[in-house]
Amino acid sequence: MGLINISDVKGLTENFSLTPDQIPGVQLWADFTDLLQITSNSSNNIAQVSDKSGIGNHLVQASSNKPTLKFDGGNGYSCANVSSNQCLSKTVTYAHPFTMYIYMKLNVENGQLVFEFNSAYNTGALSFITTGSNILVIAAGSNFYFNDKRMKLTIGKWTLVRFTITSTGAAYCCLDSNAIVGADSRFSTGIAGANGITKLSIGSPDFSGTWNFDVQEVVVTNTSVSNSDDIKIRNYFFNKYKTVLPNVYYALGDSVTAGRDATSVGTNDFVTLVGAGLSAYAYNYGTAGANIGYPPTIGGANTNLNALYTTVDTRNLNAYITFEYGLNDTTSSNWAAMYKSMVQWFIDKGYNKNRLCVVSTTYDPGRPQDITTNTYLSAMASALGVRYADVYTPLQSHGGEVEHPDDAGHAIMATTILAAFA
Numbered sequence: 001m002g003l004i005n006i007s008d009v010k011g012l013t014e015n016f017s018l019t020p021d022q023i024p025g026v027q028l029w030a031d032f033t034d035l036l037q038i039t040s041n042s043s044n045n046i047a048q049v050s051d052k053s054g055i056g057n058h059l060v061q062a063s064s065n066k067p068t069l070k071f072d073g074g075n076g077y078s079c080a081n082v083s084s085n086q087c088l089s090k091t092v093t094y095a096h097p098f099t100m101y102i103y104m105k106l107n108v109e110n111g112q113l114v115f116e117f118n119s120a121y122n123t124g125a126l127s128f129i130t131t132g133s134n135i136l137v138i139a140a141g142s143n144f145y146f147n148d149k150r151m152k153l154t155i156g157k158w159t160l161v162r163f164t165i166t167s168t169g170a171a172y173c174c175l176d177s178n179a180i181v182g183a184d185s186r187f188s189t190g191i192a193g194a195n196g197i198t199k200l201s202i203g204s205p206d207f208s209g210t211w212n213f214d215v216q217e218v219v220v221t222n223t224s225v226s227n228s229d230d231i232k233i234r235n236y237f238f239n240k241y242k243t244v245l246p247n248v249y250y251a252l253g254d255s256v257t258a259g260r261d262a263t264s265v266g267t268n269d270f271v272t273l274v275g276a277g278l279s280a281y282a283y284n285y286g287t288a289g290a291n292i293g294y295p296p297t298i299g300g301a302n303t304n305l306n307a308l309y310t311t312v313d314t315r316n317l318n319a320y321i322t323f324e325y326g327l328n329d330t331t332s333s334n335w336a337a338m339y340k341s342m343v344q345w346f347i348d349k350g351y352n353k354n355r356l357c358v359v360s361t362t363y364d365p366g367r368p369q370d371i372t373t374n375t376y377l378s379a380m381a382s383a384l385g386v387r388y389a390d391v392y393t394p395l396q397s398h399g400g401e402v403e404h405p406d407d408a409g410h411a412i413m414a415t416t417i418l419a420a421f422a
Helices: 227-241 271-276 303-311 334-348 369-384 392-398 407-421
Strands: 026-031 036-041 046-049 067-070 079-083 087-094 097-105 113-116 125-131 133-140 143-152 159-165 171-175 185-187 197-203 212-221 250-255 282-285 320-324 356-359 388-391
Touching: 026 067, 046 087, 067 369, 079 087, 079 113, 079 197, 097 113, 113 212, 159 185, 159 227, 171 388, 197 212, 212 227, 271 282, 271 320, 320 334, 334 356, 356 369, 356 392, 369 388, 388 407, 392 407
Parallel strands: 250 282, 250 320, 320 356, 356 388
Antiparallel strands: 026 212, 036 046, 067 079, 079 212, 087 197, 097 159, 097 212, 113 125, 113 197, 125 133, 133 143, 159 171, 171 185
16 A cells, blocks of 8 residues: 555545534544644654644643554544553543543454543543443443443444533433444433543543554533534534434333333334334333323323433434324323324424334223224324324234233234334
8 A cells, every 4th residue: 555645635625614613612622534633753653633622632642652643544534543551631620511522433342441531540530431242331430420231332333422421420422323323322320439521531541451443533522512512513523424323213102112011121022123123223212101191191291202302313313213102191181182292393303204103002902992092193193294003903803912912912013013114
């Protein structure tokens, strides 16, 4: 391979209409695709990447543990390769909340320490790492802020990782692009010992371990970032790197969606089966007794609406969504209007109507009112221009189903819903 002309490397001349330094609260913008910001030696060992935020938080490494500059990260842009005990750091002081965006690629399985932002990993430091099977973890020593098995990186794939630590210690994380998961996941339990940022470090100068990853850009803010600004920052990454949002499936519903009477939720429930059929990651927001009408007849009002509105990634307008309600709503005075307004909310946001599906109630011979309910749901779906899955009829033919399907019933529901999406 011959030498690469710097003028031919993307990132030097390309312009993106909005850049991270225009977002309020940005304290670091480290861009390894901009070769003019990188100080390296003849062996391409990086001594400094300059901070493009204007704050002056340049990340440096004075010792021999310098990351390596790679002129092509596999997607046409230069990047920093950071392996065991290598790092670039800057001492700072920020209180909670703070938000971090990292565009990165794991190169090896397990044991990855990507970013450290406190003083010493083993003494209550907060580090962003991956653990077994490349699951993302935000941890302070042996204590976890965030540990969700859904947040899994794919080896060799560039991914935008975003997370926020709030003033109460709560954390949430999001993966985009080539990750296995694409939507938000939140973990609300804080831990002792996390007092904000005292160090910004790609890799770690304090922890001896095994890691090997590539990084192209890091953006850190000293705010929790508003939804509108978050969309702007992530759109900057998407426009620049031409990443693609993954297939995601959100299932809203009551105990049927939650998988009651399936022998193994996560294996035999209809949500898991539909997700597999769509080649999409399935997020199950089923809640037993959930209602959409008010006053509620069972459980709490709008249980899953609140969960979805605060969790759904509203940029991914091609997400698949199923709505499975009605069993708990027959005596709620306004359930029909609430149901329609719920689906309309997603339409108004710009979601793909062909990926919104209203699901009928299940079959229970002791509930003749379900016929009236499903007549309304079918007409509502047609009027709104979304899909409708009649699971009532095939479950009735299957027999033996009393409100909560068994494994065979869940399989029937999945087949029917997949047919509705086809």
